[in-house]
Amino acid sequence: MTSATDVLRRELGPLLPRLRRFARTLTRHREDADDLVQLAVERALLRADHWQIGTRLDSWIFRIMQNAWIDEVRARSRYQQTFVDEELGEHVGVSTTEAHINAIAVRKAVSSLGDEQRAAVALVLVEGLPYKEAAEVLGIPIGTLTSRLARARESLQATLSVA
Amino acid sequence: MTIADDELMAYADGELDEQRRTEIELALRDDARLAQRVREHQAMRARVRAAFDDELTEPMPAGVLRALQAREHAEASNDPSWGWRRWGGIAASLAIGLLIGRTLPPGGAPFDWQANEVVAGGALERALSTQLASAATEVTPVRVPISFVDRSGRYCRAFQADRQAGVACRSEDRWVVQALVVDTPASAASGGVRQAASALPSTLLNEIDARIEGAPLNSAQETSARQSGWRR
Numbered sequence: 540m541t542s543a544t545d546v547l548r549r550e551l552g553p554l555l556p557r558l559r560r561f562a563r564t565l566t567r568h569r570e571d572a573d574d575l576v577q578l579a580v581e582r583a584l585l586r587a588d589h590w591q592i593g594t595r596l597d598s599w600i601f602r603i604m605q606n607a608w609i610d611e612v613r614a615r616s617r618y619q620q621t622f623v624d625e626e627l628g629e630h631v632g633v634s635t636t637e638a639h640i641n642a643i644a645v646r647k648a649v650s651s652l653g654d655e656q657r658a659a660v661a662l663v664l665v666e667g668l669p670y671k672e673a674a675e676v677l678g679i680p681i682g683t684l685t686s687r688l689a690r691a692r693e694s695l696q697a698t699l700s701v702a
Numbered sequence: 703m704t705i706a707d708d709e710l711m712a713y714a715d716g717e718l719d720e721q722r723r724t725e726i727e728l729a730l731r732d733d734a735r736l737a738q739r740v741r742e743h744q745a746m747r748a749r750v751r752a753a754f755d756d757e758l759t760e761p762m763p764a765g766v767l768r769a770l771q772a773r774e775h776a777e778a779s780n781d782p783s784w785g786w787r788r789w790g791g792i793a794a795s796l797a798i799g800l801l802i803g804r805t806l807p808p809g810g811a812p813f814d815w816q817a818n819e820v821v822a823g824g825a826l827e828r829a830l831s832t833q834l835a836s837a838a839t840e841v842t843p844v845r846v847p848i849s850f851v852d853r854s855g856r857y858c859r860a861f862q863a864d865r866q867a868g869v870a871c872r873s874e875d876r877w878v879v880q881a882l883v884v885d886t887p888a889s890a891a892s893g894g895v896r897q898a899a900s901a902l903p904s905t906l907l908n909e910i911d912a913r914i915e916g917a918p919l920n921s922a923q924e925t926s927a928r929q930s931g932w933r934r
Contacts, residue, residue: 556758573763580769645753664750670717689708
């Protein structure tokens with residue numbers, strides 16, 4: 540086993556919760572998200588020598604996930620129902636704080652965005668990637684990223700100010 | 703000066719170079735409407751980010767952990783020790799990501815890397831050093847249900863928090879985490895509330911079995927161990 544793989548394995552562990560968070564926003568489904576994370580981890584380890592130590596590992600894996608989602612996972616996505624819908628059902632009758640209700644409203648608004656805008660929001664607003672990194676993950680020019688992001692924000696603003 | 707909304711957004715996201723940033727800051731002073739718009743962009747960013755925060759603390763499914771840990775598929779499936787040994791190891795590397803946040807009470811990060819070891823910190827360290835298994839009368843955020851001496855003669859203690867359980871052994875003046883498992887009872891996985899006094903996961907009991915020398919400490923032995931600062 541190469542040492543690059545071992546380094547990668549060590550660095551990947553603490554990233555997993557963020558990878559899953561990104562996967563959930565992309566797929567809008569818990570099990571699909573877990574599948575996507577698992578697949579991305581397997582691919583990343585297979586291609587460990589393609590990752591340059593010192594570059595952002597999160598961006599690299601996000602890119603693997605984004606490509607796998609577009610090319611493969613999306614086609615066999617399990618359900619139309621999003622996990623935000625499941626989540627709304629789960630929390631009926633459970634004590635909820637205002638922050639929690641707000642969080643669900645935001646997640647629901649994000650999940651109603653189209654795939655392209657949702658990915659931009661997930662990378663920049665949730666994961667905090669710089670525009671340049673986010674554009675590279677998505678394989679698009681920075682101008683395209685900012686325009687998707689701006690439209691996504693307008694849409695969120697509109698949805699959430701009505702709610 | 704005309705400033706496009708996309709540029710205000712980029713300003714709010716900290717994306718502009720210094721010169722353009724300064725120009726915009728000057729413009730914001732004179733234009734309350736622009737300043738308001740920047741605040742809206744910043745507020746939306748903060749609101750979206752906060753809405754996804756709690757997803758970081760949920761337990762990671764076993765399939766993902768296995769994918770990360772699998773060296774070779776053949777080895778993983780043929781190796782009878784596959785299970786808590788590896789799972790514990792990988793869970794330890796996940797701990798920082800999983801535990802930061804609401805899993806343990808405030809008071810410092812529960813885990814710290816020191817010289818390639820995971821060392822208990824914060825509320826976990828305090829619980830390990832001060833709580834007595836034999837005197838557990840109330841529900842505490844971290845439970846320490848068993849203390850024992852391991853085969854190398856160190857004091858070790860099992861601990862259990864919201865979603866993790868593990869074993870830590872005293873090494874000089876630190877509690878070194880030996881095993882950590884993501885504790886996912888069905889109730890927690892489905893969003894329910896966990897019972898306070900639930901049993902240790904079986905993977906962890908195996909771990910204790912593999913390490914313990916003799917019987918667990920009784921009340922007197924435990925009290926005396928605490929008085930000695932957990933040194934033998």
